[in-house]
Amino acid sequence: MSANTKLPTQHDLDTISLQLGRPARDVVEIGARCVCGAPLVATTAPRLSNGIPFPTTFYLTHPVLTQAVSRLEAGGLMAHMNERLSEDTELAEQYAAAHENYLSERERIRELSGVGEVPEIEGISAGGMPSRVKCLHVLAGHTLATGPGINPLGDETIAGIAQWWTPEKCWCDGAWDPAAEVPTKDLSRHVKRLERQAQQQDAGKQE
Template identity: 75%
Template sequence: MDPREPTPADLDTISLQLGRPARDVVEISARCVCGNPLVAATAPRLGNGIPFPTTFYLTHPVLTAAVSRLEATGTMTAMNERLAADPELAARHRAAHEHYLAERNRIGARAGTGEVPEIAGISAGGMPDRVKCLHALAGHALAAGPGVDVLGDETLAAVADDWTPDRCTCTGAWDPDAPVPTKDLSRHVRRLTR
């Protein structure tokens, strides 16, 4: 079996991690050393028709919280300043953007969603020219592996006191015995009207 293929147990775990039902998960792009999901790859068009550009979605509460704390420190501002001053870093960030788009196309083909013109050329996290979401960059870095998303790699290194890929932090991060959420209150649940 393909380890990226989401099982019903994976989808239940993601729902518990997020506190809402898992939505249009095509792959588990990264897993904890224990096997639990860290990153879900979401179809570029949700089942209700809404375009969804965030292909790689962090699901693990410990990692998500660590990245949120990092965002609060002004790290994105410093990264944006470095992008403006360092052409090599900017080129690597643009290359990460291109990789993200190629991966979204692959995920979309696997999901059978076809082209999603509303988000064509749009990746996530502020790519290709800036940084506006470290969660998106970290998710991409975990899905792609080291060296593809340099600022995502930096994000993961910066949260190493709280989370690292070689250490399980799942115990106590969510309640595996809780009822799996069935009601989604997110803005992405409404239907696309055309």
């Protein structure tokens, strides 16, 4: 994907907001696109504009893709992957290298976004890397954004969802309502936590 196709347009951001059901947050690039051009992966700054550190650089946004990966998680694939990581030295080494690639990509995005250092997540990638598997969505996003051959378990995740989603076909029809009003209020748990903290601070000042 060229730099021009990675640059998010307002239409891309609106689409991501509709896909997620909340406003798109600090999207620096479109990490991967459907064959029709719709976003699949939002490449996100490592610190959000509200100040929260955000380790998940490559965030899956497409509902069909996200649901497909959730099916693999529900089927127990992560436990099997963790067993293999403890037994297969070559796989463990490849996965550790994927962790380093993730950190390198995050640093690239940090510099591109213009945010300062994010010491809270320094050396920490996402998804359980470098030694565990805790989130297949992270691994799938990594593979889609960087291409095959970087994250072996991300590659396996994409291969494992082929019965529900494949990159060669458009799965967008009916996945979200493109005519709906674009969400403007962020109801994510992170924002709710910040709102609670602000309310507690205000209450403390009034006492």
